[in-house]
Structures are given as structure tokens and as C-alpha cells.
Amino acid sequence: MPYTIIEKKEIASSVHMMKILAPDVAKAAKAGQFIIVRIDETSERVPLTIADFDATEGTVTIIFQEMGKTTKQLAKMAASDELQDFVGPLGTPADVRELGTVILVGGGVGIAPVYPQAKAYSEAGNKVISVIGARNESLLILEDEMRAASDELHVATDDGSKGHHGFVTDVVKNILDSGEKIARVVVIGPPILMRVAAGMLEPYGVETLVSLNPIMIDGTGMCGGCRVSVGGETKFACVDGPEFDAHKVDFNLLMSRLALYRNEESKCLDNHNHKCTCKGDN
């Protein structure tokens, strides 16, 4: 059963928002869960976080960055186009509870998965301090939405084009150093950011959660391709996670496993670009 794209927008350079009609998924979705999309018969199954959902409208929003073949192909699609498969909601929902004050950190396209959590933590009665960052201002997404969903919003850019000149971790450190009592920090972004944040936060003894993004296929626990090591134990990120205790995650393993198919991925993209130029850009 195909799934119709209702809306599609480029919200930052090479970052796209897509709203998809999937009423059953929208009804069941919770913050922290993801979907798997397969564009057509020959496509890979690609996991993307549920960035927003509307049960009454029956829609699920995803936000993705152009990385390789599949995300670039997805980026070319438009409203009223159809996706062959859209499975979800998958994964264990984020452990959102009333805790007091929480800091939510989103780096790059990682701001997208943080957004539904900001809303959920607010609704659960927490004070939400959000810290979002990107390489530069033009890559920063969801600033207005995040401002509306948070009690406090901080922005950082690597080049200083907006907000704090530097990394989101600097801002988090300042908040913690200011002495405000923080119950939990949630960090979502590129693995390197999550690893650095986990290291920085360790001495503060504050509970830190990350959302892991290993390569997945089924997303239902039947292949084990998504295995990660947490506290020395092997876990399947698609069912046991994707949210885990940052201080226990083996980030080096995660990063090396993410690089497993680098050669194949570039071959696949070359093949795709070649086809596109040969056939004219469909």
C-alpha cells in the first residue's frame, strides 16, 4: 500500500521536511520512535526519526539530510508522490517523565528528533532548556519550533554565524557550571557529537541519554545488524533503543559499523547519478 507525500519543503541547505499520510502510524507514534521508509522496489530500507505527528490529520513528519543515494532520491520527490513502504512506529519511545529541569541538545539534523521530545518533556511538566546547533546559520533547522516548545533556547554555530560561536557542548557546559540543577541531558546528533558530549558530561554525574543511529534493515529485531554495545552488553538499537545511557555506549564501535559500507554507498550513488544523467533527470 503506497503512502502519499502531503507536503515537502527544503528547510535548510540539503535538509528536507516531508509530511506523509500514514494514519495508523500517526495514531500510534510517540516521541523518540522512528519509521523505516522504502521508496520503491529497488530501494534500501532507511530509518528516519518521527519528527512530528498529527493523529487527527493522520500525518507523520520526517526531516532528513541528503547523505547518499536514498536520501538524495527522497529529496527529489514532491507532494502527491508516493512512497512504497513506510513502516512504524518502531523502537522504544523516549523515556519522558517529570524530572524537573532537562537539557535537550540537538546537533545538525539531530534537532529533528529532539523536537518531539522537547514537546513531550514540556507536556510532562519539565522545564525544558534546549540547545541546538549546526555548522552555520543556513544549516540550522526548526529554530522557531524549538523556541516555542522550550522554556529556554540556546543556539550555537561552529562558525559563529548565529548564536554562540562554537559547539553546543560549550553551551551545555556553561549551563551546568552556572549551578542550575539539571535532572537529565538528552543529546541527539552525529555520533561524534554524542561521544564528545558524553565525555564532557561524565564528570558532572548527570544522567545523559543519546539516540543511536546504526545501520538498520528491518527495524524489528530480526536481523541484529543494528547491534550496539552498551555497558559491555550487545543490544539491538531498533528494539532495545534507539535511546541509551550515553555513559555506557561504545561510540567507537558505532562509528566503525556506520562506515562498513562506505565503498558500496559511493558506488550506489555513482550508479544513481549516472542513471539520472543518462535518462535525464526524471
Add this chain to the structure above:
Amino acid sequence: MVDRQAMPLQDPKERAHNFNEVALGYSGEQALAEASRCLECKSPKCVEGCPVNIDIPGFISCIKKEDFDGAIDTIKLTNTLPAVCGRVCPQEVQCELHCILAKKGEPVAIGRLERFCADYEREKGVTPPVRTTSSGKKVAVIGAGPAGLTAAADLAKAGHAVTMFESLHDTGGVLTYGIPEFRLPKAIVRDEVEYIKQLGVDVKVDYVIGKIKTLDELREDFDAVFLGTGAGLPKFMGIEGENLNGVYSANEFLTRVNLMKAYLFPDYDTPIKRGKHVIVVGGGNVAMDAARSALRLGADEVSIVYRRSEDELPARKEEVENAKEEGIVFRLLTNPTRILEGENMTVNGVECIRMELGEPDESGRRSPVPIEGSEHVVDADVVVIAIGTSPNPMIFSGSEGLETNSRGTIIVDDSGKTSLANVYAGGDAVTGAATVISAMGAGKIAAQAINEYLSN
């Protein structure tokens, strides 16, 4: 009496490099010759050996009369998936084991004849089924593997409105994601599913029960539910190096190859590591399929590492023979102890230890014991772990009161009824990893029980 007719096979040298079907099927003459060997025993033991009790002498006598339509009709009275069963059933431990001619080592090739009849019908074009009048009852079937497909067919034939929920994007269960094209062409599975759709079954793929809807919710929306969710959770060994790049569960390896068609990369987008030296750990059908797939992906050497001896290999004999012919190396009485790490967390060989057979364990098989000091390293850049699977617990979230045992399998009575009033189960989800035909048998029994439950 003529000799047992050999199955025509694709040449081993050629087939080691392609994914086309290995066994080509009997010709008409061969089928007639093979059928002529059947003695049509008065009290046929073969039928008792068949988990769905096909009238074996009955269909074979039709073949003798060249009434192939009659033959397939006879088979289909009790078996909905003959094209599949004729290809993958372990006949040597079922019907053919009990054949009176087996005593002389040459049982009638019942499986090959079954396949012949099914292929005859497929070629001719299957007559679409007639839909029965509606019973007004709704049944949900979860999982589109052999258990679910069989239950759905029987329930639809009984007039119930059947909705089938499958978590993957394609139907067939293991028949689609596990068993490779060269052993079971996917077109056959697709046709079987088409047939079930023609019976009026509403098939919903991309639908994960436990996530999108729970069993508790389905029990409200439907009059009865059948669980055919299989045993899809891969086991790992827990040895050092198992998370290295290049180590796969057999499920992942085969899913990439079969469901995602990684063997057609880059025309299909999903990649797979094509190892030069591949080690497959395990000795079952799954291990054989993984090894033979790795070979077809271009490996120089593929070995099966199995801790017991050849006699204990749980795989079908025919497939072990086929694998050997293709050049798969069997490292028997050998067990991996750790996977060695190369550059960038990749696999760089596997340390193995030799084993000897000790006292029989509770399964009656002699248990393997490591021979101290016999550690040695086998070259490998890809390792596939095929040591078994257990039921996927996803279905259990939101299934209040559904009882399972310590191995995670669902507890049922003889009719397939679970601890919940309107919920039935069958197949690998109940037995743990077993066979296609036993899953089908369980689907049939449960469908029958659901029918009775719904008519009360």
C-alpha cells in the same frame, strides 16, 4: 523396477555463480517412471509421515494415469503450498522415510513428484478459487509465513473476513527473506500469496503488531486472532569479536541477499560485504543457505564450521550434497572460539578449536567436547552466525495474559489455542525454528479450531 529418478540439476560449476534454481524438476517421462515405482500400499506408511497427511498413493496413482490435474487436486486437498513443499520439505525424515521401498534405500521420490504436479499446474495457470459466502466473522492473522498463509487460506475458505498483518514489506516469511532464490524461486511464493488474496484475504504489509497496534487491540477489533509470527530473533554465540564489521547473523545476511536483493547490487541499493573467505557457523538449512549464497556472491572459499560430525548435520541431506558439489568446505567437529580483529574493526580470521563427541546429551545426540590445545586460525573476512533463532518478542508488547515458556515460545493446546480465549498460534512461534510443513500443519489445525470456536 526402474531406479529412483535423479533430480536434474544445474551444473555445479555454473550454479556456484548464479542465483537461478539449482534443481530443475522432473520431465514428464521422469515423473511417469518415478510414479511407476509406487507400490500403492494398502495401509500407506508414507501418509503417516506427512505432517499434513497428503493422500500420497492417491496422487501418485493419478500421475501413473497421466491425470496430472487429478494429482494436483488430490495434493491440494490437504496442502495449500505444494510448489513450496515439493522443494523444501525434508522428505527423507518424513514421508520418504516411511516408504516401504526406503528399506532398500530407494524410497519413491515423493517430494519431487509433488513438485512436478505443482509446477505442472503453475505452468497451466492456476484456476482462481471461488469465494465462499460470508460468515460475518472477522479474523486477524499475524505473520505472512507458511503458518499464517495456510491459516488465512483455510479461514477465508470457511467464509470469514480475514485480515493478514505482516511487519516486513513483503509476504512469505522465511520463504521470502530466508530461503534463497536458488532453492525456492520467489515467483512461486508470490503466486501462492496471490492465490490467498484471490480468496479475499486482505493483506497488510508494513504492519508491525505490538507497535502500530497491539494484540489486545486486535482482540477487540476481530472475533479471533491467529499468531504465526515465526522465530525470527537471531542468536549470537557471545564470543569475542562478534560485533566486528563483517560478522552477520544468518538472518541479516540472508535478508540482505533475498528480501533486499543485495546480490543484484547496485541495481538494487542494499549492499552486502562480499567476503573472499567466508565462514558460516552452524550445520542446519540456514547455514547451508548462507554458505551457498556467500559462494554465489563471489567468495574464493566458503566453509561451514560445525561442532558435531557429519551424521549430526541437521540440514537436509540433499542440500548438504548440493553444497559439497558446489565446493563448500566442511570443517566438522570444529567450533569458533573468537573472531580476530583486523584494521578498522574488521574481521581478520577466526580462531577455532577441534571437538570430539562425548556422551549423549538430553537430545540423544552425542555432545561435542573441545580438545584442549587444538586451537587454530581459519582465514576469514566475513563470518555468518547460523546457530539458531528464537521467537521475536515484539508481538508480546500489549498482549496481556498471553502465556509463553522459558524459551519464549507461545504455549498452546492441541488445537493451537493459547491462554487467551480468542487467540490461536502455530508454526515456529510455538515450536521454535522447525519446518515449513509443520508450520503449515499447525496453521491448518488452528484454522479448524478457530472455525469451531466461531461457529459456537
